[in-house]
Amino acid sequence: MSNAQIEIQLIASLVAIACAIPGTFLVLRKMAMISDAISHSILPGIVIGFFITQDLNSPLLILLAALTGIITVILVEYIQKTGLVKEDTAIGLVFPALFSIGVILIAKNANDVHLDVDAVLLGELAFAPFDRLLIAGVDVGPKSLWIIGCILLITIGLLFAFFKELKISTFDVGLSASLGFSPTIIHYGLMTVSSVTTVGAFDAVGAILVVALMIAPAATAYLLTTNLKRMLVYAICFGVFSAMSGYWLAHWLDASIAGSITTMLGLLFLVIYLFAPNKGVIAVLYREKQQRTEVSLLTFLLHLRNHSEEEERHVNHLNEHINWQKVRSKTVLELALKNNMIVIDNDVVSLTEKGNDFTSQAIDYIITNEDSKIEHMKDDFFLFRG
Numbered sequence: 001m002s003n004a005q006i007e008i009q010l011i012a013s014l015v016a017i018a019c020a021i022p023g024t025f026l027v028l029r030k031m032a033m034i035s036d037a038i039s040h041s042i043l044p045g046i047v048i049g050f051f052i053t054q055d056l057n058s059p060l061l062i063l064l065a066a067l068t069g070i071i072t073v074i075l076v077e078y079i080q081k082t083g084l085v086k087e088d089t090a091i092g093l094v095f096p097a098l099f100s101i102g103v104i105l106i107a108k109n110a111n112d113v114h115l116d117v118d119a120v121l122l123g124e125l126a127f128a129p130f131d132r133l134l135i136a137g138v139d140v141g142p143k144s145l146w147i148i149g150c151i152l153l154i155t156i157g158l159l160f161a162f163f164k165e166l167k168i169s170t171f172d173v174g175l176s177a178s179l180g181f182s183p184t185i186i187h188y189g190l191m192t193v194s195s196v197t198t199v200g201a202f203d204a205v206g207a208i209l210v211v212a213l214m215i216a217p218a219a220t221a222y223l224l225t226t227n228l229k230r231m232l233v234y235a236i237c238f239g240v241f242s243a244m245s246g247y248w249l250a251h252w253l254d255a256s257i258a259g260s261i262t263t264m265l266g267l268l269f270l271v272i273y274l275f276a277p278n279k280g281v282i283a284v285l286y287r288e289k290q291q292r293t294e295v296s297l298l299t300f301l302l303h304l305r306n307h308s309e310e311e312e313r314h315v316n317h318l319n320e321h322i323n324w325q326k327v328r329s330k331t332v333l334e335l336a337l338k339n340n341m342i343v344i345d346n347d348v349v350s351l352t353e354k355g356n357d358f359t360s361q362a363i364d365y366i367i368t369n370e371d372s373k374i375e376h377m378k379d380d381f382f383l384f385r386g
Contacts, residue, residue, distance in 0.1 A: 004129040009247050011128050011144050012261060015201045016213050016239030018152040021159055022194040023214035024235050027222055028170050033088060034191070035214040037076060037095035038069040039198045039207040043102030045069070046202070051105075062199045069195025070188065072098060125247075125257040128204045144204040151200040155193055166190070167228055209258040213239055216265035223276040242268055293335065296324075300332045301341060301359045304351050315347040 026032055045068030049061035072094055079090040128144045140146070159166070169176035169186045176183045194214070201210050221234035246261030253260065274281050303322055304313055311317060319329035333349070336342045341355030351359070 005247075005251075007129040007142050007145060008125050008257065009244055011142060011148065011204055012125055012243035012247060012257070013240045014145065014148045014152055015205055015210075016217070016243040017236050018148055018155055018197050019201065019210060019213035020217045020235040020239040021155050021232065022190060022197060023218040024221070024228075024232050025166060025170055025190055026194065027215060027218040028228075028231075029190075031087075032215045032219070033091050034073060034076065035194060035198070036211045037072050037091045038191070038195050039202075039210045041072040041095045041098035041102075042066070042068045042195065042199055042202065043099055044105060045102075046199070047102050047105040062196065065199040065202070066192060066195040068098065069198065070191055073188070073191045125204055148200050148204070151197055155197065158189075158193060162186070162189070170228075205261075206258055209262055212262045212265050213243075216262075216269050217242070220265075220269045220272045223272050223279045238265075238268055293331065296328065296332045297335055297341075298359070298362050300336060301351065301355055302363075304342065304349060305356065305359050310348050313349045315344060315349060318349065 023032075023035065026035055042065040045065035046061050049064040052064075053060050075094045076087065076090045079085060079093060080087045085093070129142050131143050132139050133141060133143045133146050165176070165181045165186050168179065169181055169183045173183045176186070197214075198207075198210050201213075205213070217235040217238035218231070220238050221231045224234055225231050242264040243261055246264040247257055249255075249264060250257040250260035272280065275283075277283055300318075300322065303318075307313060315333070318324075318333070319326050322329070324332075333342075336355065337344070339354075339358075341352055341358055342349050343352055344350075
């Protein structure tokens with residue numbers, strides 16, 4: 001493995017970590033698409049900064065781009081607060097306008113300058129190792145590595161310093177204000193960090209990958225846990241894994257590195273989306289099937305309790321009386337037997353004491369809708385979950 005390959009993977013991994021931290025809070029605050037708006041709307045800030053300094057490496061570009069990102073957030077919120085449009089519509093109005101201004105400025109005034117729109121959108125990690133940082137004539141590594149590394153250190157420092165404030169303001173704005181934390185300051189602080197991170201990663205990875213690395217790892221982690229600290233760790237791990245595997249996928253296919261990383265992010269999200277233990281599609285479908293079975297079980301037990309006639313409780317006629325198909329009747333009958341809720345004598349089904357008690361308590365829960373009525377039942381009856 002060459003030094004350039006190591007540097008590319010290291011830059012991609014640091015970008016993934018730097019994006020995952022603010023991205024987690026954006027996802028939890030239901031502001032995921034604001035990262036897309038920021039990543040596109042900072043373009044005019046970069047262009048204006050270049051016009052002022054005539055230097056693509058000037059720190060003023062980062063400051064003006066971050067300022068443009070904050071202006072984007074302010075404009076989106078102002079339009080939203082009018083009540084005339086929703087947040088997604090406001091985002092759709094603001095960032096195309098600002099991005100278009102940046103494109104026009106490039107087309108009209110910077111045709112001979114390396115400010116390529118395709119590079120802005122897609123980025124090119126393969127070129128990052130060639131843009132070196134020289135200090136007193138000594139090569140200390142790629143500029144992108146130092147820029148994103150410094151931003152990451154600042155982000156981690158701010159996370160540790162204001163974790164409690166971020167956590168409270170994210171989940172309960174009212175509590176945050178009552179405890180003396182200003183939700184507005186924390187909100188715009190988060191937006192500033194998101195803007196600066198986006199700008200820092202802009203040249204190396206492009207706007208599209210910045211959005212993907214901010215949102216996809218956090219969204220994937222959200223499907224696995226409701227613990228904030230664990231979600232942050234998962235998001236960082238998913239981001240780094242996708243960055244590394246995406247690079248080698250691009251190497252194998254001889255394709256775009258940014259595109260391959262984004263593809264890996266999408267595939268990882270798809271796998272977790274399907275197979276997550278609690279929120280995955282398969283788990284949800286299985287749980288819904290189990291709940292339908294539970295309702296059928298309770299319907300069956302209520303039928304037995306309300307009918308004393310033997311013909312109403314005969315095994316061969318239950319499906320007719322409850323208007324079920326034979327397969328469903330057999331499934332529910334076996335489930336009730338497995339839980340010792342019924343006995344069968346001469347093909348006539350009767351409730352056991354356990355089944356009668358279960359039915360009574362379930363009816364009480366249905367009437368009162370009090371969880372306390374069923375808490376102890378969850379241990380006694382392996383299928384019933386309330």
